[in-house]
Amino acid sequence: MKSSSAGHFEPRIIIHGGAGNITRPNLPPNRQESYKTSLLRILKHGNDLLQNGVSALEAATSTVSLFEDDPLFNCGHGAVFNRAGGIELEASVMVSSGYKKSCAAVSLLRHVKNPILLARNILEHGEQDLEEASAGAQGHVHISGPTAEDLAKAYGLELKPQSYFWTRKRWEEHKRGLQSKLANEKVPSCEEFRGLEGLDDQEPPWDGFEYLPQGTVGCVAADVHGVICTATSTGGLTNKLPGRIGDTPTVGAGFWAEEGILLNIDEFDSVDSAMFPATESVYGTLAPIVAFLPSVLTDCLPFSTTTKGYQHLTALTEKPTVPATHALALSGTGNGDSFLRVSACRTAGALALPPQALMSMLPKMSLSDKTAVSGITLRAALKAVAGPGGLLQQSAGDRWNRTGEGEGGIIGIERRGKDTDVVFDMNSSGMFRAYIDSSGRTMVGIFRGDDEVVHNP
DSSP: OOOSSTTOOOOEEEEEEEEESOOTTTSOHHHHHHHHHHHHHHHHHHHHHHHTTOOHHHHHHHHHHHHHHOTTSSSGGGOOOOTTSOOOEEEEEEESSSOSSOEEEEEEESSBSOHHHHHHHHHHHHHHHTSTTOOTTTTOSEEEHHHHHHHHHHTTOOBOOGGGGOOHHHHHHHHHHHHHHTTTSOOHHHHHTGGGGGSOOOSOOOOSOSOOOOSOEEEEEEOTTSOEEEEEEEOOSTTOOTTOOOSTTSBTTTEEEEEEEOOOGGGGGGOOGGGSOSSOOOOGGGTTTTTTOHHHHHHHOOOOSOOOTTTTOOOSSSSOOOOOEEEEEEEEEEOHHHHHHHTHHHHHHHHTOOHHHHHHHOTTOOHHHHHHOOOOOHHHHHHHHHSTTSHHHHHTGGGTTTSOTTOEEEEEEEEETTEEEEEEEESSSEEEEEEEOTTSOEEEEEETTOOEEEEOO
């Protein structure tokens, strides 16, 4: 799509409600409609905010908070139970530009009603927290457990007892899973939390066959200023060990966002290292990619510990022009341990790095080095990482389709200049999703290839 006015970008949004072994037999038509109704309601909320000029950060986090309040999804009120019968929540947020911390994540939460709002607050308060005399979350990006919940209280966020998060279907899923895995052992959590079964809950009992979302929920939103934000939240894996932390709060595994400057190919040789700020080196994250270029690293990339993607580049030439930028953001869902093993979202983002952007980072590369660097679209990168036969599936080895390893999907938005693409891919049989596509159409889907147009402007 093209921007409708100079200096502004057309807002776009995509959401997911989890990916996994979702099939038509285990998700009957009436339940499919329930999920689609929720997805479209949540999507409309986020899109309305964006159309009214709200920032990508506010739109994405507000959208995910609706997922957290909906018992259909594995986050917040509908989260899964861990092996001990408790609930431990995770969330993260990251923006392509505009904030000092760039990202924030929280985990092992037991009482925060909307974990995504805590992650957002940590990101926003980072504008002050990074100052020497500041308290709060200081310079930390990922905070967990009681300390994170203390911050939530300080920020005025709503806290709830564990019983708030209880839902009948998740509880029965938890009990059945433990009884299956621990057939010859006592199942203490089923006894300890038996009283919860008396809570008033409108959901009918779980039949043991209907699919219950196991994945993360997420939103990627692009605002009128060209900023893209990813927001992600989850309850984790059913019957996970207490204390387990997944990909959702892990930077680069379950989420990623960045922005960089695009150069014209003719400008490569005219750019020198003066483009880099004297006080901050910004490309430490690319060290593995350019490890084969020691001379470049020595001359051009004095790495420091304060790195964040590549959005901090200053002017590329002496001309008083505003260079075109490339930005992207991604949110993953599926088997979190597999996402962790391959740094799924960061890997996809790196694959989609345009050659022009990489060249702007490495001005002293030889012509042969420049031409050797390739770049693909984010759409193609997601296929390589999250599509059938991709990196995630390969990571499962011969356990694919047996253990749940490698299963998942990723959603994202990529912007090159003023051209924006809304993308997703998955290797599982289904992923709950809805989005405003590059033509402005409202789309919703559950199974592979079943995306339907709900509104065509």
